[in-house]
Amino acid sequence: MNRFRGREFPAFSEHDGFAVVEGQKQKIAADINGQADNYILNVNKAEYVAHLVSTYTINPLEIHADQLSVSTEERLIPAEMHPHSFYVHAGKSYPKDVLTFHLPFTGQAELLKVRASTFSMSAPRISVKGQEIIFEFINFNMDAQSIKREADSRVAQLVSQNAHLTRDLTAFNGSIEQIANQVFDARKSHLLKKGNLLSALGVPIRKSDNAPTTFAVTAKRTPAIQAKPKPVVTEKGYKPEPALDNSIYQQILKITHDVGKQFERLPSTYAGKEEEHLRDHFLLILEPNFEGSATGETFNKSGKTDILLRHDGSNIFVGELKYWRGKKGYLDTITQLLSYLTWRDSKAAVIVFVPNKEFTSVLSTIEQATTEHSNYLGFVSKPELGWYQYRFHVNGDRNREVQLAVQAFHLSV
Incomplete structure (x- = not known):
């Protein structure tokens, strides 16, 4: 038995995997650094990074060893390819059966030439046709067991080498987001320094010294609007936008969650009350926990169900309180809430009171319906x-991102 070598190459051996990965990293950096200044300053970073991850991820190969098949045909084999024990004449060819093994795979065929960080010095030789790895044996001795044993060994080698490469690629793919964020942040920081935009507008929201302790949050209070440059391209140049600091946003949400849980513990007290009355109770707890700007009023009412935190006439936080009225009503509430927001990095919350007996099914609907909203x-x-x-x-504007919290509370008597 011998191999019939056509257009073969050593599997997982020709290209250095480290060089392939480094080349991909350079492409990521080139992609980011090749964008226009205005694009980097205004693009939604999370969405752009997600795009880079999907673009530069190298999907590992999948070798389907369980789908191995074999075909056979008679070919004329040159005398020079016969074992020495065969009596043949140089320059002549003799008919022999050639067994061709077909090993299906999924992925980029070029990866079959990439060498992993862990590799074998005796790489099996293969060829590729479509989405099949091909290797062949010439049957000189009609020994089925020997053919099967060598074929199984060849498949095992390929699967093992692919597993090594898969580990390398998985590690790289897991690092793309971090690499992209680092390059993006460095580029944007450079642009902001170049434009002398190191400080953003701020709304000085601080912890009040005499806040009640009922729903107090132990975390240290910080100014709600910190120096976060949020540049927007305008006719006159760049304009930084104010943004509610994320730590303050999370503290607001912690308080609303604590209040909602208090409602759940006393359903007979709160169930059935109008949304406006429930909203006023939230305001009663929120307002003393934070100090506002010069106006003295941190949180504002709007309509019957809204809680607003404003700066320079625009909303940087909007809370909407509603009773659960089904999927459509829930999605309409999100749409209404988003219509109040214009600045990037705005913060929002939908607080839902569920009077239904069955609470779990409502949560399932929320999880499923939220992803269907056109702004999700x-x-x-x-x-x-x-x-x-x-x-x-x-x-x-997909580049103007809103952080939206949804909190659902069970108010069934």
């Missing part, structure tokens, strides 16, 4: 049962 960008976290945090965007 992505899921962030689930801090508690019934508390979800998502990424949305303002109407008409």
Whole structure:
């Protein structure tokens, strides 16, 4: 038995995997650094990085060893390829059966030439046809067991080498987001320094010294609007936008969650009350915990169900309180809430009171329906049962991201 070598190459050997990965990293940096200044300053970073991850991820090969098949045909084999024990004449060819093994795979065939950080010095020789790895044996001795044993060994080598490469690629793929963020941040920081935009507008929200302790949050209070440059291209140049500091946003959400849980513990006290009355109770707890700007009023009412935190006439936080009225009503509430927001990095919350006996099914509907909204960008976290945090965007501009929290509370008597 011998191999019939056609257009073969040593599997997982020709290209250095480290060089392939480094080349991909350079492409990521070139992509970011090749964008226009205005694009980097205004693009939604999370969305752009997600695009880079999907673009530069190298999907590992999948070798389907369980789908191995074999075909056979008679070919004329040159005398020079016969074992020495065969009596043949130089320059002549003799008919022999050639067994061709077909090993299906999924992925880029070029990866079959990439050498992993762990590799074999005796790489099996293969060829590729479509989405099949091909290797062949000439049957000189009709020994089926020997053929099967060598074929199994060849497949095992290929699967093992692919596993090594898969580990390398998986590690690289897992690092793309961090690499992209680092390059993006460095580029944007350089642009901001160049434009002398190192400080953003600030709304000085601080912890009040005489806040009640009922729903107090132990975390240290910090100014709500910190120096976060949020440049927007305008006719006159760049304009930094104010943004509610994320730590303050999370503290607001912690307080609203604590208040909602208090409602759940005393359903007979709060169930059935109008949304406006429930909203006023939230305001009663929120207002003493924070100090506002020169106006003296931190949180404002709007309509019957809204809680607003404003700066320079625009909303940087909007909370909407509603009773659960089904999927459509829930999605309409999100749409209404987003219509109040215009600045990038705005913060928002939808607080839902569920009078239904069955609470779990409502939570399932919330999880499923949220992703169907046209402004939905992505899921962030689930801090508690019934508390979800998502990424949305303002109407008409995917680059202006909104952090949206949804908190659902069971108010069934």
